[in-house]
Each structure stands twice: as structure tokens, then as C-alpha cells.
Amino acid sequence: MSGHEDVDSENTGVDGIVFYDFDDSPPYAAPAPTEQEKTVAAKVESAPIISSYNDKIRPLLDAIDKLRLLMVMKEGIQLPTIVVVGDQSSGKSSVLDSLAGVNLPRSQGICTRVPLIIRLQNHSSPRPDLYLEYSGKVVPVDESYIATAINLATDEITGHGKGISNTPLTLVVKKDGVPDLTMVDLPGITRVPVHGQPENIYEQIRDIIMQYITPKESIILNVLSASVDFSTCESIKMSRQVDKTGERTLAVVTKADKAPEELLQKVTADDVNIGLGYVCVRNRIGDESHEEASREEARLFQTHPHLSRIDKSIVGVPVLARKLVQIQANTIARCLPEIVKNISEKLNANVSELERMPKALTSVADAMTAFMRIIGAVKESLRKLLWRGDFDEYPDGSSKHGTARFVEMLNQFSYELHNCEESDPTKDFLAEEIKVLEDAKGIELPNFLSREVFLRILQRKVERISCTPIKFAETIWDYIDGVVMAVLMRHSEMYPQLKVSTTRAAHNLVQKMRVQSINRVKEIVQMEKLTCYTCNPEYMVEWTKLMNQQDNFTKNLNTGPNHMWMPSSVIVEGFGHIAVEHLRHHSCILLQQAFDLKMRMTAYWKIVLQRLVDSMALHLRYCVHNLVNNNMEEIVNELIGPDGHGIEMMLVESPAIAAKREKLKKSIKLLKESKDVVAKVMDRIASYGELAA
Numbered sequence: 001m002s003g004h005e006d007v008d009s010e011n012t013g014v015d016g017i018v019f020y021d022f023d024d025s026p027p028y029a030a031p032a033p034t035e036q037e038k039t040v041a042a043k044v045e046s047a048p049i050i051s052s053y054n055d056k057i058r059p060l061l062d063a064i065d066k067l068r069l070l071m072v073m074k075e076g077i078q079l080p081t082i083v084v085v086g087d088q089s090s091g092k093s094s095v096l097d098s099l100a101g102v103n104l105p106r107s108q109g110i111c112t113r114v115p116l117i118i119r120l121q122n123h124s125s126p127r128p129d130l131y132l133e134y135s136g137k138v139v140p141v142d143e144s145y146i147a148t149a150i151n152l153a154t155d156e157i158t159g160h161g162k163g164i165s166n167t168p169l170t171l172v173v174k175k176d177g178v179p180d181l182t183m184v185d186l187p188g189i190t191r192v193p194v195h196g197q198p199e200n201i202y203e204q205i206r207d208i209i210m211q212y213i214t215p216k217e218s219i220i221l222n223v224l225s226a227s228v229d230f231s232t233c234e235s236i237k238m239s240r241q242v243d244k245t246g247e248r249t250l251a252v253v254t255k256a257d258k259a260p261e262e263l264l265q266k267v268t269a270d271d272v273n274i275g276l277g278y279v280c281v282r283n284r285i286g287d288e289s290h291e292e293a294s295r296e297e298a299r300l301f302q303t304h305p306h307l308s309r310i311d312k313s314i315v316g317v318p319v320l321a322r323k324l325v326q327i328q329a330n331t332i333a334r335c336l337p338e339i340v341k342n343i344s345e346k347l348n349a350n351v352s353e354l355e356r357m358p359k360a361l362t363s364v365a366d367a368m369t370a371f372m373r374i375i376g377a378v379k380e381s382l383r384k385l386l387w388r389g390d391f392d393e394y395p396d397g398s399s400k401h402g403t404a405r406f407v408e409m410l411n412q413f414s415y416e417l418h419n420c421e422e423s424d425p426t427k428d429f430l431a432e433e434i435k436v437l438e439d440a441k442g443i444e445l446p447n448f449l450s451r452e453v454f455l456r457i458l459q460r461k462v463e464r465i466s467c468t469p470i471k472f473a474e475t476i477w478d479y480i481d482g483v484v485m486a487v488l489m490r491h492s493e494m495y496p497q498l499k500v501s502t503t504r505a506a507h508n509l510v511q512k513m514r515v516q517s518i519n520r521v522k523e524i525v526q527m528e529k530l531t532c533y534t535c536n537p538e539y540m541v542e543w544t545k546l547m548n549q550q551d552n553f554t555k556n557l558n559t560g561p562n563h564m565w566m567p568s569s570v571i572v573e574g575f576g577h578i579a580v581e582h583l584r585h586h587s588c589i590l591l592q593q594a595f596d597l598k599m600r601m602t603a604y605w606k607i608v609l610q611r612l613v614d615s616m617a618l619h620l621r622y623c624v625h626n627l628v629n630n631n632m633e634e635i636v637n638e639l640i641g642p643d644g645h646g647i648e649m650m651l652v653e654s655p656a657i658a659a660k661r662e663k664l665k666k667s668i669k670l671l672k673e674s675k676d677v678v679a680k681v682m683d684r685i686a687s688y689g690e691l692a693a
Contacts (some may be wrong), residue, residue, distance in 0.1 A: 060332045061180050063681040065119055067339070068182065069133075072674045075667060077342050078215040080331040081184055082324060085209055085235045086223030088188035091254030094283040095223055096185055098317040099324075100173050101290050102130065105147045105154075113154050115168040115208065116185040123174035133170040146171070162197045166208050179321040181328060183221065184212060189234040206238065214242045217335050219276075219327055220249040226280070227259040230272045246275030250327065252320055253280045260306040267314065276327060279320040280310060294318075340678050347671040354664045357494060360653055367648065370495070374502075375636060377491045378484075382628040385483060400483050406620060409479070413472040414613045422464045423609065425602050429578045432457060433594035433601075434586060449593060455532055457601055462529045462608070466522075469612055473521045476620060477514040480627070484510055496654035505638040509631060517623050524615050534607045542603035549573055550595050557583060557591070574602075 064079055073079055086092045093106045100120055105112070123129060130146060132139045134153050141149040150171065158165040164187050186209050193201040213220050220239045224230050230251075243249050251274040256263055267278040282300050284293035294317065301307050301315040313319065361367045384390035386402035394400045417423065440453045488506050492498050549572055556570045557580050566584070569577040583591060 058180065059681045059684050060329060060336070061182070063336075063677050064332055065182055066677045067674050068117070070670055070674055070677075072343070072670060075346055075671060077339060077346065077674070078217045078335075079339065080217045080219065080328065080335050081212065081215075082181065082219045082221055082328055083209075083212045084183050084185045084221045084223060085213065085239065086188055087225075087228075087233050087235050088190040090188065090223045090225045090233075090235070091283050092185060092188060092223045095252055095254060095281060095317075095320070096183070097284060098281070098290065098293065099179060099181065099183075099321055100171075101175055101178050102128075102143055102146050102173060105150050112185050112187045113158050113162070113164045114187075115166065115212065116150070117168050117170040118181075118183045118185060119170060119172045120178045120181045120183075121172070121174045122178055122180050123176055125174075126176065128176075129172075129174040131172050133172065134168070162194060164201070164204055164208070166211070179325050181321070181324055183324075186212060189238075191234070209235075209238055210242070213239060216248070217331065218248065219324075219331055221324070222249055222251045222274070224251055224253050225258075226253050226255050226263050226266075230266065236272050240272070243275075246273040248276070248331075249274055250276035250323065251278045253278055255283050256280045256307055256315075257282050257300055257304070260304055264306065264310050267310070276323075278314055279323060280307070280315045281317050281320060336678065336682070340675075340682065343671055343674050343678065347668065347675060350664050350668050350671065354661070354668065357657070357661060357664075360658075360661070364648055371498070371639070372636070374491050374495070374498070375632060378488050379628055379632050381487045381491065382484065382632075385487070386480065386624045387628055400486060402479075402483055402624075405479060406476070409472065409475060410613065410617055410620070413468070413616060414609075416468055417465060417609045417612060420465060420468065422461050423605065425598070425605075426575050426578060428582075429575070429580070430583055430591070430594040430598055432460075433597040434583075434590060437590060437593055437597065449596060451532075454597060454600060457597065458532050458604070458608075459529045461601070461605065462525060466525045469521050469525055469616060470518060472616060473518050474514070477510065477517060480624070481507065481510045481514075484627075494657060496657060501639055502635065505635040508638065509634050510627075512634075513623060513627060513631065517619065520619060521616070524612070524619070528608055528612070532604065534604065534611075536607050539603050539607055542606065543599055546574060546599035546602060547596065550592065550599075553595060554588065554591060 067077070067079055084092055084096065092112070093104050096118060097104050097106075100118060128143050130141045130143055132141055132149060132153050134157060139149065139153070150169070153169050157167050157169060168184070187205045189202070189205055189209070191202045193199055198204065212218060220243060222233075222235050222239055224233055224236070230236055239249050240246075251272075253263065253267065263280060267280065270278075280301075282293070282297040284290065285296075288296070297316055301310065301312070307315070361370060381393055384393060385400055386406075389401075389403035391397075391401045399405070421427065436453050436456055440450055440456070484506050485503055488503060489499065492502055553570055553572055556567060568579065568581055570580050572578050586594075
């Protein structure tokens with residue numbers, strides 16, 4: 001015995017379908033039967049369960065074959081598939097020959113250079129029906145020329161030479177006595193490229209094999225030569241990577257007559273963990289017919305001193321055929337509900353995606369409606385991002401959270417104003433004030449402080465910081481431009497024909513508002529230079545507080561605390577240590593006037609800076625309000641144009657969108673057809689359940 005239980009003698013599939021393992025059922029591609037075999041076959045065929053079995057299984061196989069023909073696997077729907085793998089010259093072609101009852105291509109090198117889908121259907125007609133399907137063609141084939149036809153079709157797919165391709169070729173065999181099976185034969189594994197093969201031939205073959213055997217729905221038929229150590233076979237190594245427990249791997253051991261002595265021990269020990277067990281077969285030799293080969297195989301396992309000791313339930317092509325039919329049927333029944341679910345989910349997803357796509361525009365009215373919908377959506381998004389602080393559309397896109405970014409930029413602007421060189425009151429203390437006073441000397445009272453003197457200092461200070469508000473405005477508008485472009489691109493992504501012109505119009509609008517805004521900022525700065533005024537009571541409070549230090553400052557300037565030395569610095573509250581050596585050669589009256597002027601400017605400068613920050617904040621909000629509520633209509637006017645024909649460009653759909661729409665439509669059509677296929681078989685299964693009840 002093999003050490004593994006055979007396929008369960010009774011397995012329940014979908015909705016009560018029961019699959020049986022018929023060890024007594026008639027062999028496929030059967031040899032000339034003995035009298036005893038005829039008696040057994042007659043008993044089996046007379047059993048009503050056989051008819052019931054075939055009636056129930058055939059619809060499942062037909063449904064999967066139809067799904068495969070529809071190429072539903074391209075939609076990501078995996079189908080139960082028997083995948084035939086093996087090392088080069090392991091005997092794969094001979095095994096498939098015997099199962100199909102036809103002569104497939106054979107050679108010492110790689111004779112299978114594309115995935116060959118072999119679809120076998122038991123056919124009662126005495127005349128076999130064979131044809132190839134590839135590259136959208138269906139080519140009828142005479143049985144005697146099947147190997148030649150496959151080679152020609154392979155060359156057409158891969159080109160002449162010895163390269164391989166992942167494009168499948170399908171062989172359909174409808175013939176009396178063949179098992180109802182669909183298998184995929186893959187290129188034999190080789191590590192050493194021969195002349196005409198690419199250097200990475202092993203990697204190419206490995207990638208194709210792994211693609212087919214990885215899905216959990218795949219049944220792996222691992223073809224092993226009896227003369228090799230199973231554990232060293234590349235095909236075993238690959239299958240164990242994806243099926244570690246071996247639960248979906250069946251091994252067929254070929255060339256049993258070439259290494260009979262240790263075969264029983266190999267399949268009994270099962271060192272490579274083949275979960276579905278082994279089947280040992282004899283390869284067809286030379287010009288043997290399939291009938292002759294089948295008789296020789298039966299005789300070999302009955303009479304050979306070593307091979308006859310192997311349990312009859314795991315030897316011979318007929319046993320292999322029955323096992324494969326059984327395993328395939330059970331796998332289909334188990335996977336069918338998941339296939340139905342996956343088809344429905346994929347269909348619903350594609351229908352939803354197609355519905356989300358904008359309808360193809362066929363008239364100017366449709367185009368105008370769609371365009372106004374885009375502009376409306378853009379305006380609402382900008383209101384949320386730049387005005388209301390509602391970020392639900394971009395929860396993770398913090399760079400587009402406009403109100404929060406505005407606050408950050410405004411705070412940075414305020415920091416730069418308050419910490420620039422012009423806002424440092426200790427720098428060259430009283431030097432500029434003294435110079436201005438001396439330049440403005442006139443015939444007037446000695447303690448008179450001219451308004452023009454104060455205004456001259458103010459103008460100089462404002463001029464030195466005038467670039468900061470302008471730089472802030474430019475930064476703000478750069479940011480607004482980026483947000484507007486991003487939002488517009490997002491809402492018009494389904495209309496690529498609009499993107500260039502719409503983004504250009506939006507950019508023009510933002511640039512126009514930028515120029516207006518910067519001009520307004522310049523006006524605000526200019527107003528600060530022309531007039532010194534505030535009604536803020538903090539000005540007088542601050543000035544009075546600072547002026548209270550004047551007497552103390554003057555006293556400490558000319559004499560130290562102990563009246564013995566002249567200090568190099570004096571402490572002034574709000575200023576800290578002030579260097580004063582440069583002030584001693586000036587008159588006391590001039591110093592008093594300069595001190596008064598300095599304290600007035602210090603108190604007023606705080607008002608100026610705060611007023612600039614407040615003005616920028618108010619101006620920013622005003623501009624954003626106009627942008628999102630009023631000025632967006634300018635985009636519409638620019639695109640439509642004075643003649644009103646600009647919107648017609650929306651009627652031309654981009655090739656990419658048209659291709660996507662067509663792809664979705666084809667996918668939906670395919671999935672609907674697939675859904676109909678499985679629905680019919682599920683209905684049939686349900687009717688069996690009712691009849692059984």
C-alpha cells in the first residue's frame with residue numbers, strides 16, 4: 001500500500017451532491033478486457049449510481065470549462081485546475097498521451113513550450129472530434145496529425161526556436177472512452193539551456209509553473225520518474241513551496257518498468273509528503289498503440305515479481321484517470337460557492353466603478369451641465385479647505401488643510417516682523433533719533449518735538465520691513481494656487497480633455513488675484529508710512545511707562561552709582577543693558593529729545609507691527625472669501641469664451657477614459673455571462689437535491 005488513504009469513498013459536495021470512488025468502474029482508454037473484466041464492467045455499468053454520478057458531475061465540469069473559455073481567470077477569478085508539472089523527460093507527455101488517447105508531441109528536450117490546456121470529454125460518437133483553440137482561432141485537427149498541429153500552433157505562439165511563452169494553447173479532445181478531465185500541461189523543468197533557449201530558461205519556466213500551482217484551487221499532478229530520487233526533483237521542490245502539506249498534490253510515477261526493484265518502498269515511504277497519494281504507470285514504448293500499451297501495463301503490474309506486489313489501487317492509467325476525475329469533481333464542488341461569490345463581488349465592483357465614471361458627453365448641454373457640476377464641487381471643496389476648516393475630503397492630506405496652514409503662515413509672518421533687526425530697540429540706542437533731530441534743527445523752541453521728525457524715522461523703519469508683508473502675500477498665494485490646482489485636478493480627473501484648459505484658467509484667476517492682493521498689501525504698507533496714528537490706548541500707557549525712566553537714564557548716563565566712574569552701559573526697563581559711551585558728547589537737551597522720540601517710536605512700533613499682522617489676516621480672509629464665493633465664475637467665462645464654443649472641447653473623450661470605459665463594459669459582460677453559467681449549474685444542483693428529497 002502507499003501509506004496514504006485513497007480519495008474518500010464518499011464525499012459530500014455542493015447541496016448534497018455525493019461523489020463516489022468507483023474502483024470497479026470501467027477504465028478509460030481501456031485495453032481489450034478479459035472475460036473476468038467484462039463481467040465486472042457489466043455489473044458496474046448496470047448500477048444506476050453510475051448514471052446518476054455522470055449526470056451530476058458533467059454539468060460541473062461543463063460549467064468550469066465554459067468559465068475557462070470565457071477567460072474569467074483574467075478577472076482574478078481562480079478556477080479548479082489540474083496542473084501537470086514535472087522535470088524535463090520525466091514522462092509527462094506519455095502520461096497525457098495515455099489519458100487523452102492521442103499522440104501528443106514528444107522529444108528529448110522541452111516539447112511543451114506553452115501552457116497546453118487539454119480538455120477531455122467522453123464522447124459517445126465513434127468519430128473523435130479534436131480541435132485547437134489559440135489566438136482567437138478554432139482549428140479542427142485530424143487525430144493522426146495532432147502532434148504536428150500542436151507543434152505548428154506552438155511555433156505560431158512562441159516563434160520558431162526553443163523559447164517558451166505564457167500564452168496558453170487549448171486542445172479539445174471529444175472521444176469515446178476518455179475521462180472527463182481538464183488539465184494544464186506546463187513546460188518541463190530544465191536548468192541547462194540548450195541552443196536557441198534563453199539563459200534564464202529555468203527562471204521563465206519556474207515563474208509559469210508557480211503562477212499556475214500557487215492558487216489554492218489548483219490540483220498539482222506531479223510527474224516523477226521511477227528511476228530518480230523523488231526528493232531531488234525540481235517539480236517536488238516547487239510544489240512543496242505552495243502545498244506544504246501535500247493535500248492537493250497527486251504524484252504519478254512513470255517508467256515503472258525501468259526501476260521496478262525499489263518502487264514499492266518509494267511510494268510506501270513517501271519521503272516527499274504526497275497528500276493525495278501515488279499512481280504508478282508504465283510509459284508507452286515506441287510505436288505501441290494505446291490499446292497495446294494498456295494491455296502491457298496491466299500485464300506488467302500483474303506478473304512482474306516486484307511490481308505485482310504494489311497494491312492494485314495505485315497502479316495503471318485507468319486508476320489514475322478515475323482518481324483525477326474524482327479529485328477534480330470534488331474540488332469543483334467544494335470551490336463552486338466561492339467562485340459564485342467572487343464573480344458576484346467582482347461584477348458588483350465593476351458595475352459600481354462604471355457608474356462612478358461620468359457619462360460620455362454627447363451634446364453641448366450635457367458638457368455644460370457636467371462642467372458646472374465640476375466648478376460647483378471645486379467651490380464647495382475650497383470653501384471647506386480655505387474658509388470653514390472642514391477637512392473631511394482630505395483627512396490625511398494635511399498640506400491642504402488651508403485654515404490651519406494660514407494660521408501657521410500668519411504666525412510665522414508675525415514672528416519675522418517682531419524679531420527682525422528693525423524691531424530690536426537696543427541697536428544703536430538713540431543714534432538714529434539724534435541724527436534725525438540734528439538734521440531737522442531749525443529756529444524753534446529748544447524742547448519742541450516736530451511731527452515730521454517722528455514721521456521721518458517711522459518711514460525709514462517701515463521701508464526696511466516693507467518686503468516682509470509682500471513676501472508673506474506671495475507665500476500665501478503660492479499656497480492657494482497649489483490647493484486650487486489640486487482640488488480642480490481631483491474633481492476633473494474623469495475629464496482629461498478639460499484639465500489643461502481648466503487648470504490654465506484657474507491659474508490665471510489666482511495670478512490675477514495675486515497681483516491685486518500684493519498691490520493691496522503695498523497700499524497697506526504705504527499707509528503706515530504716510531500717517532502716524534492710533535486710537536489704541538496702549539500707546540499712551542506704554543509711552544508713559546517708558547518715559548518715567550528718562551530722568552534716571554540721564555543721571556546714570558553721566559555718572560555712575562558711586563559718582564566715581566562713568567558707566568559703559570545703563571539699564572533701561574524693557575531694553576536691558578544699553579551701551580551709552582557714544583551718547584556722552586551730546587547735549588542734555590538733545591538726549592532728552594532723542595529719548596522721548598525713541599520711547600514714542602518704541603510704543604508706536606508695537607502698534608504698527610500688530611496692525612500689519614491684523615491687516616494681513618483680514619485681507620487674507622477677504623481674498624479667500626472672494627475666491628471661493630465670487631471669482632470662480634471667471635473660470636467658466638474664460639473656458640466658454642466670448643463666442644460660447646469653448647465648452648465643445650468637453651465632447652471629445654480622452655483615449656484613456658474611453659479605453660477604461662470599454663474595458664469595464666467587456667469585463668461586466670464577461671462576468672454576467674459567467675454568473676449565468678454558474679447560476680444554471682447551481683439550479684441544476686438544487687433540482688437534484690429536490691429529487692433526492
